[in-house]
Amino acid sequence: MAIIEAHGIRKSYGSLLALHDVDLAVEEGEILALIGPSGSGKSTLLRVLDLIEPANEGELSIFGIDVVAERGRWLDLRRRMGMLFQRPIVFNASVYDNVAMGLRYRRASGDEIDRRVNEALEAVGLSRYTRSRATDLSGGEQQRVALSRVLVTDPEVLFLDEPTANLDPTSTATIEEIVMRLNREAGMTVLISTHDLAQGQRLAHRVGVMIEGTIAQTGPSSDVFRAPKDRRIARFVGVQNIIPGRVVSRTEGLTTVEAGGRQILSATPPPADKVEIVIRGEDVSLHRREPMHEEAENLFPAMLTRIEPAAPFVNVTVHCGCDLVALVTARRADALGLREGVGVWISLQAKAVHLIPLTGH
Amino acid sequence: MHNQYNTITKMKTETLSTEPLPAGEEANVTRWNEYRGRYLDWCIVGFCIMGAAIVGITVLAIANITMTELADPAHLLKVAASSEVIGSILLTFGAGASAVILLILFGTPLAYVLARARPSRLKGAVESIVDIPLILPHTVAGLLVYLLFMRRGWLGAPLSEIGLAFEDALPGTIIAMLFVASPFYVNSMREGFEKVPVHLENVARTLGAGTFTAFWTVTLPLSLRHMYSGAILAWGRAIGEFAGVIMIAYYPFIISTLIYYSFTTDGIHTSRSIAFTVILVSFGVFYLLRRMTRYLGRYDDRV
Incomplete structure (x- = not known):
């Protein structure tokens, strides 16, 4: 059952259109990551879904309740959800008082507050700071205080708005681990917005790509990263090669596309006559001499034209009619003796060649 | 005994009359040098003089009323x-x-x-x-x-x-x-x-x-x-x-x-x-x- 269902959400601030035509369904118990560049509307969407701000248009139902019609129930619904913000925000009071806020708003009894606050602080590993002033803690610790302040209210849905954007890797790992465990053990539904692609892939069951105020594509992260629907998504998910080409023929489940005089085989059915070929750099394999037993459908000689370090990898540009960028580990680049001007062979599986319709340039 | 006492007082008066003078002069000279060496920002000095006019009016007004009132406390x-x-x-x-x-x-x-x-x-x-x-x-x-x-x-x-x-x-x-x-x-x-x-x-x-x-x-x-x-x-x-x-x-x-x-x-x-x-x-x-x-x-x- 979808716990959140949104259709045609639109939100503008004056003349600035922040969200438009947003359709989204979040299943109970899943982790959905919203990825997208800054300013694409991720935070605004989370605020709309958490009922902090109303949308201008659109249908929205949360826990099966039509929230557009039932404005009077927003506070009750909001109390079943929780949100963690990008900046660690703690109030200038003790850690205990910070974490107790949500329970005090719900008029819980003193004993219950005591018990649950201590539990929540234990869960994020901050028990020893209970009496400390929250603003004296480090950024990572403050964010953990903020997280336990949310968790103490036992939310059914947890919104995380770029929760680790300002944190060091260790604090990030701690927070990710807590979120994963809550999802696994308590079945908490999680919506996380992030511009860290790796984090999206690490945590989420499903990924939604937001571009310019709308959700451009949703699906399992492997789909979104390997088979982006269009050029903007491909660019955002870090595809190195987007090459315009022309469909030549289609046989035995393989599409032949011509690009720069070179024929490349793809496993994607042709979406149009004029296409763009989408190839991730790490799918391109480099060899010094022609491989004898190569399974890949595409195999051709090329000239290495440029090599630039992108630790721990090396971006290698080769020319084979068209320019292709391959991502090679620095160690392998050394072993192959790669340098500018050498001839190489490249192999590329048809499955790794994704096709999207060519859109106007 | 008497002699000794005399010499002591003499020494005292001597120290009193001779020593403080050069020491004081020295201090005056260094203070003067300090002032002379300090850079004067004429802009700030000008602002202070102009500002003093405003503050001065208030101070004068209050001083004026205070003096006249305190003259007749009863x-x-x-x-x-x-x-x-x-x-x-x-x-x-x-x-x-x-x-x-x-x-x-x-x-x-x-x-x-x-x-x-x-x-x-x-x-x-x-x-x-x-x-x-x-x-x-x-x-x-x-x-x-x-x-x-x-x-x-x-x-x-x-x-x-x-x-x-x-x-x-x-x-x-x-x-x-x-x-x-x-x-x-x-x-x-x-x-x-x-x-x-x-x-x-x-x-x-x-x-x-x-x-x-x-x-x-x-x-x-x-x-x-x-x-x-x-x-x-x-x-x-x-x-x-x-x-x-x-x-x-x-x-x-x-x-x-x-x-x-x-x-x-x-x-x-x-x-x-x-x-x-x-x-x-x-x-x-x-x-x-x-x-x-x-x-x-x-x-x-x-x-």
Whole structure:
């Protein structure tokens, strides 16, 4: 059952259109990551879904309740959800008082507050700071205080708005681990917005790509990263090669596309006559001499034209009619003796060649 | 023995008469060098001289009244201790405090709405209306209040029917003070609210607070300092009002009216003593209030 269902959400601030035509369904118990560049509307969407701000248009139902019609129930619904913000925000009071806020708003009894606050602080590993002033803690610790302040209210849905954007890797790992465990053990539904692609892939069951105020594509992260629907998504998910080409023929489940005089085989059915070929750099394999037993459908000689370090990898540009960028580990680049001007062979599986319709340039 | 004693005293006088002189000279020379070596910023010196003119007027005025009053302490004491003066001071301060309490009650919500509203023509209009008492001559402000609250005025007529009279009555004093002091309080409070980031309220709301609870538990506590200084400002403005008040309430005498009245009837001698008493009391009260701000909102936590 979808716990959140949104259709045609639109939100503008004056003349600035922040969200438009947003359709989204979040299943109970899943982790959905919203990825997208800054300013694409991720935070605004989370605020709309958490009922902090109303949308201008659109249908929205949360826990099966039509929230557009039932404005009077927003506070009750909001109390079943929780949100963690990008900046660690703690109030200038003790850690205990910070974490107790949500329970005090719900008029819980003193004993219950005591018990649950201590539990929540234990869960994020901050028990020893209970009496400390929250603003004296480090950024990572403050964010953990903020997280336990949310968790103490036992939310059914947890919104995380770029929760680790300002944190060091260790604090990030701690927070990710807590979120994963809550999802696994308590079945908490999680919506996380992030511009860290790796984090999206690490945590989420499903990924939604937001571009310019709308959700451009949703699906399992492997789909979104390997088979982006269009050029903007491909660019955002870090595809190195987007090459315009022309469909030549289609046989035995393989599409032949011509690009720069070179024929490349793809496993994607042709979406149009004029296409763009989408190839991730790490799918391109480099060899010094022609491989004898190569399974890949595409195999051709090329000239290495440029090599630039992108630790721990090396971006290698080769020319084979068209320019292709391959991502090679620095160690392998050394072993192959790669340098500018050498001839190489490249192999590329048809499955790794994704096709999207060519859109106007 | 005697000889020895003599030599000792001689040595003492010698040390006394000879040593301090060169040492003192030396010190003078180094101090002079210090001054000479220091760079003089003529711009700042000029500004200081110009500023001294302003400060000088206040200092001279107060010194002047202090000297003349302290010359005749018996008269000063007699005037200061008279029930008329004490009653008037208490009345003025009390009426000012009542006006400020009303302002806190009604002005705080207004300031919050203005701070949170998105810029719009309506918001601009309301802000201008709030500022109107600020730009009007006080007599005009007083006349406006009088015309509205007099026995036949739009608000005065229905209110006098339920027994609330404004003309020459304490409510009239309070309402006139409220009118002229309101921009000071509302603007200061609005500034305070504007400085509390909206996402702090959002945090409270995501934790289950309603709009009012978020305001009451987060925004207001973080703006207490502004509320306090706004209230002091408004209070100071209220108790200093004269022209605005006398239009509607010549009686009961607030302190300004009393001084003006005695100035025109008894002459300079009495009114000067009343004025001096007021200066002392006002200094004392405002000094206390300012000191209290130190303990308020010191742990201001805007994130």
